[in-house]
Amino acid sequence: MSxxxxxxxxxxxxxxxxxxxxxxxxGTDMEFSVFVPDHAAGATLxxxxxxxxxxxxxxxxxxxxxxxxxxxxxxxIFVAPDTSPRGADVPDDAEGAYDFGLxxxxxxxxxxxxxxxxxxxxxxIERELHALIGADFPADISRVAIMGHSMGxxxxxxxxxxxxxxxxxxxxxxxxxxxxxxxxxxxxxxxxLGADRAAWRTYDACALIEDGARVADILVDQGTGDNFLETxxxxxxxxxxxxxxxxxxxxxxQEGYDHSYYFISTFMAEHLEWHAxxxxx
Amino acid sequence: MSxxxxxxxxxxxxxxxxxxxxxxxxGTDMEFSVFVPDHAAGATLxxxxxxxxxxxxxxxxxxxxxxxxxxxxxxxIFVAPDTSPRGADVPDDAEGAYDFGLxxxxxxxxxxxxxxxxxxxxxxIERELHALIGADFPADISRVAIMGHSMGxxxxxxxxxxxxxxxxxxxxxxxxxxxxxxxxxxxxxxxxLGADRAAWRTYDACALIEDGARVADILVDQGTGDNFLETxxxxxxxxxxxxxxxxxxxxxxQEGYDHSYYFISTFMAEHLEWHAxxxxx
Numbered sequence: 225m226s227x228x229x230x231x232x233x234x235x236x237x238x239x240x241x242x243x244x245x246x247x248x249x250x251g252t253d254m255e256f257s258v259f260v261p262d263h264a265a266g267a268t269l270x271x272x273x274x275x276x277x278x279x280x281x282x283x284x285x286x287x288x289x290x291x292x293x294x295x296x297x298x299x300x301i302f303v304a305p306d307t308s309p310r311g312a313d314v315p316d317d318a319e320g321a322y323d324f325g326l327x328x329x330x331x332x333x334x335x336x337x338x339x340x341x342x343x344x345x346x347x348x349i350e351r352e353l354h355a356l357i358g359a360d361f362p363a364d365i366s367r368v369a370i371m372g373h374s375m376g377x378x379x380x381x382x383x384x385x386x387x388x389x390x391x392x393x394x395x396x397x398x399x400x401x402x403x404x405x406x407x408x409x410x411x412x413x414x415x416x417l418g419a420d421r422a423a424w425r426t427y428d429a430c431a432l433i434e435d436g437a438r439v440a441d442i443l444v445d446q447g448t449g450d451n452f453l454e455t456x457x458x459x460x461x462x463x464x465x466x467x468x469x470x471x472x473x474x475x476x477x478q479e480g481y482d483h484s485y486y487f488i489s490t491f492m493a494e495h496l497e498w499h500a501x502x503x504x505x
Numbered sequence: 506m507s508x509x510x511x512x513x514x515x516x517x518x519x520x521x522x523x524x525x526x527x528x529x530x531x532g533t534d535m536e537f538s539v540f541v542p543d544h545a546a547g548a549t550l551x552x553x554x555x556x557x558x559x560x561x562x563x564x565x566x567x568x569x570x571x572x573x574x575x576x577x578x579x580x581x582i583f584v585a586p587d588t589s590p591r592g593a594d595v596p597d598d599a600e601g602a603y604d605f606g607l608x609x610x611x612x613x614x615x616x617x618x619x620x621x622x623x624x625x626x627x628x629x630i631e632r633e634l635h636a637l638i639g640a641d642f643p644a645d646i647s648r649v650a651i652m653g654h655s656m657g658x659x660x661x662x663x664x665x666x667x668x669x670x671x672x673x674x675x676x677x678x679x680x681x682x683x684x685x686x687x688x689x690x691x692x693x694x695x696x697x698l699g700a701d702r703a704a705w706r707t708y709d710a711c712a713l714i715e716d717g718a719r720v721a722d723i724l725v726d727q728g729t730g731d732n733f734l735e736t737x738x739x740x741x742x743x744x745x746x747x748x749x750x751x752x753x754x755x756x757x758x759q760e761g762y763d764h765s766y767y768f769i770s771t772f773m774a775e776h777l778e779w780h781a782x783x784x785x786x
Contacts (some may be wrong), residue, residue, distance in 0.1 A: 234728075234760075234762050234767070235768075235770065240767055287569050288569065290571050339635040368692075404675065428637060458575035481515050482514055484514065485568075487515070489517070489571075490517045490573075
């Protein structure tokens, strides 16, 4: 694969890069950011993949996520992909809404026309980006963690539950825990996957756990001041699914915190420390 | 003074606010941000004023500065004002350039028409904002530090040198150290103050030191990969002025770092620790 360097900037004792490549999974160019701490020549470092939420690109967490100091201290590579394919020929929401189409790929392989051609974010994250990070960066691809925010928390949980061997740990900030049971999920999964809700279950963290998928443990932080808490996020559904299935989960309700990067950045270092312990850095 | 709350968001164990008020110094509304760590009822905390660079508002450092974790740990209030007056009746650069007018107030009291009416950022920072922070926030206004970036580093150095009793410590990231000796400074000070360069000296850190102003010590971080290093910033001029005047200064050249918030955020916590020690937290 050939990577185009958009920018490489020195920060926090490492290099913050932004890259572009032609993606076979999406049939478009895709951008992502990677922070690589300084390291000994020839060394490889464990990797944390961060999946962003609705409306975001890689830029939001890259600018506001406050992850570089902790990644440098812990020796972690931090990878932030985009949230959807983009380009002139990529179909968007019919009304240009923020919660479907561009910036809202929901980390699925779409099956419904006209989205199936480009909206293959599941394959992009699980296969293509994974291989690319292993090939083009000083990454120990046997030690990879995944985390995300909101729609990206949904992505991280579902991808980890479907690929237990590929990800050593998983965490989320304010995740959509059950697209089957919230307006964002109903709109996105019906649009990308069609009306058969049975096909949605592999893209629903709670349904995956009910259907037998497991990970070693899960860390979730959720702000009590989050405007989407009761209508969209519903962490109680995850807690109930985990309790019924003996799936270990740590759900921390954070008093007064909202849905923004002011919340995410507050707990970013703790999540990275949690992953580092499980990646045996 | 009556403060309008634009937003108050929980972050890093404190409250990140953005506020607006009618300024008597500038004759406009002015916005600024304040981070207040959680603290005991009735307690007051020392304050760090952060002055931003060309093109910035309070938002750049508030979103990208990575100061909240350190301020919460050290018990520091962090205040970020705007870089110029703004509004429909505030004159801008004739060609709308980024380095004069809106977003480029240079922390002076302008004397040249039509800028003198609104461009009084010196009085705004030294007098009005200072009093406002003391009156409306849990601030110990006897313990205030000042720092800044680029044009804001120029502001911090010159304001501290002119007001040694008001600021316990001063530091800067990639400051403009001598507006008398760089294109940004020549354009701005001739536009705001007129052709008499003698009037510029009170707005030039090197000239102030040459003319006898002193502070206890100065901390400056400067990236060696900064595009503006040789043409605009010229830290050697500050080093020479300090050496000639026995003014203590710590100038750290940071290998490979640029002029952006990727640089600032890297060394923000160290600057805050340096200020905290001098504020005797």
